[in-house]
Amino acid sequence: MNQQPPKSSARLDLTKGKTSIADKIMPVLLFLCASVSVLTTIGIVYTLLSETISFFRIVPIQEFFGSLKWSPLINPKSFGIWPLLSGTMLITIIAIIVAVPIGLASAIYLSEYASRRVRKIVKPILEVLAGVPTIVYGYFALTFITPIVRSIFPDTGVFNALSAGIVVGIMIIPMISSLSEDAMSAVPDSLRNGAYALGATRFEVATKIVVPAALSGIIASFVLAFSRAIGETMIVTVAAGSTPNLTANPLESIQTMTAYIVQVSMGDIPHGSVEYGTIFAVGMTLFVITLVLNMLAQYVSKRFREEY
């Protein structure tokens, strides 16, 4: 084919027409939709920061972090965050004591012991626990768990940290079990088979091979559950009481940061008052703690992922 064949007489008209309006406008509109999430973050940080700063103009920051008493609504007023922080921590620790062993054990059972069919039935049931509204858990804590707690420890008040903490724990079980199970299922079977071939039992494979291999995912699930427990509001509002109380006794009535915010919001506080400012100062504290924990969880699961 060395002699050039003649050119076709066919002609294509490929000149540009007008770009359709949709193709010009849509990318911009869609970008605006995506930027709403950025604006939300900016909005959260800006409102919390600006209101907190004006709060600290009235109440010195030394008092906020230095005083051990929180009574912003009754005279003599006092603005020490520690009772609220300790209340939040008490609830969270109880929740973690309940949820970590149970969540992790469920994850091990589902990933290492259960048949496919059992897993297919049980996992969605556990996930229902995560979808139950928190107000429902609050009711459950108050009317089911609290009577049990009081029958064991008769001195306990109607509102106590233990009942609320246990139910917050139940609420975060599916978070731990589901995320840990995902991490454990991602461990390749070749690792398991190596251990089985050496005569290891299922338990030995689970605890010595699978859990260490999936550790980053498991720890990330703990941290996320921890953060979720800290931000939980309605269970503690309903069942833990509204007494800012610097105590480690789980049978006493306490108040968490979230429950305080609800308590203030239920009353009619004038805009711009010191009480109004406390919402933002406490909210800021809560936001910073959960943000740090969430970033920690992301860091842990990214940093230590995929080593097999």
Add this chain to the structure above:
Amino acid sequence: MNNLFQDANRQQISGRRRNDLIWRILFLGATLFGIVALSALIITIVTDGIARLNPDLFTNYPSRRASASGMKSAIVGSLYMLCLMAPISFVLGVGAAIYLEEYAPKNRFTRLIQLNISTLAGVPSIVYGILGLAIFVRTFGLERSLLSGALTMTLLVLPIIIVASQEAIRAVPRARRDASFALGATKWQTVSRSVLPSAISAIMTGVILALSRAIGETAPLIIIGAATYVAFLPESLFDTFTVMPIQIYNWIARPQEAFQDLAASGIIVLMIMLVIMNVAAIMLRNKYQKNI
């Protein structure tokens, strides 16, 4: 040869095997704990609430007397919220997901948006309430209105909807896009006529699940000041309102047992609504799986 399995370590091995069995039972017990807890919760609520689950609950406004109380305004308020939130959060959430999956350049700014969305998903709901209070209620002057509530809840569910929609869009095979482009479709034509129709049921599943989360939320609406006692139906976007979880909270907070039982009845109604939404979501998901 017959000594092959007569290992000197037999005792050690049988010990390990017993150990394995004990742990197996413990692990199973832990798994059952969650199921038992869920059953206890459902049984408690049904036994407490079934007696008051009568028409009055749906037709009466809240009242000082438990026997005459109903949650008409709360049910209607929740439905109004749903109708307001659904379109706004759908458009914003799906729009953001399309942008991130189909249009966004792969640069630092896009990664920042993505990181920002996953961070927002972990922010406690009460913080959204504080944001709504400062922005919608005060700055925009929308007061404690239905609109303030719906906008606040939209921001709350947006990260969930975006992430779910992104997954749905990512699951649409490349070949569908190629087929459309090869026919001379523009980017937007491909997105709107090929990608979205393929992903829509999975997107709807995510949207419904996110909305069902919003329907059960209490704290953010308390912060922005949804009223606890509303004896009328909101007539405009700017009226005060209440929703089911807040009405339930209000009843739980009363010391009288009759109100506690009323709360349980309210919870049954709320849970039935959530079950309906979840079943719809699962049905859509099954439909989607046939399409891939």
Add this chain to the structure above:
Amino acid sequence: MSTTTEAPQVKETTKTVDFKTIIDIKDMDLYYGTYHALKKVNLTIPEKAVTAFIGPSGCGKSTLLRTLNRMNDMIPNTRIEGLVDIAGTDIYSNEVDVETLRKKVGMVFQQANPFPKSIYDNVAYGPRLHGIKNKAQLDEIVEQSLKQAALWNEVKDFLKRSAFSLSGGQQQRLCIARALAVNPEILLMDEATSALDPISTLKIEELTQELKNKYTIVMVTHNMHQAARISDQTVFFLNGEVVEFDQTDKLFSNPSDKRTEDYITGRFG
């Protein structure tokens, strides 16, 4: 594939050189980032004939096919130098409208990729894109396209059924009908039969012989027997280069390059 060492049988009725060139590629290079995927390609493709691209996998034959309707544009960091001229237009010039180009240069893919829509809506997808809304007109186009793709008789009674209810071979012919519905000049087929059973493959091969009366067909095939059976011109690729192109009978019976001969006699590939 059979392990024969003979050159494949070439169909007997090859036309003499009365083709006109419709695609003219001159000194074209294509890079994916720093990877030099196509090297100094010079190639002409005849109008209203079947041209087959053959060569071992990874040799660049699909890449070249995708430059003809600029599907490569969608892969980031792709760079093209040189000239790709289709019917007198440099398709990589700035004035060219990519959507119009793709309308004129249709494509059928390796895996049948119907949309999850009805048979009718699949075929009508393209015409609707380009603004045809009239129902009667769409009906006409759908019928004509399905007839051209030899699918009409099999599906005419269930046009509203999902395209997924069709068999693999039918789906691929549906994709051909869909491509024809926008009235292209050129049809690109990227290993369009490689996922099909022999009977469906035969149907599509027969179809190409019908279609070349109206369209220019450029196909990539992993199967050189297929190239020999149905193409008028064959292009042999190796490592991103066009080693040789010629009339199919000539290339298979009397290749001028040693590498072509090694490939078609089965010494590698």
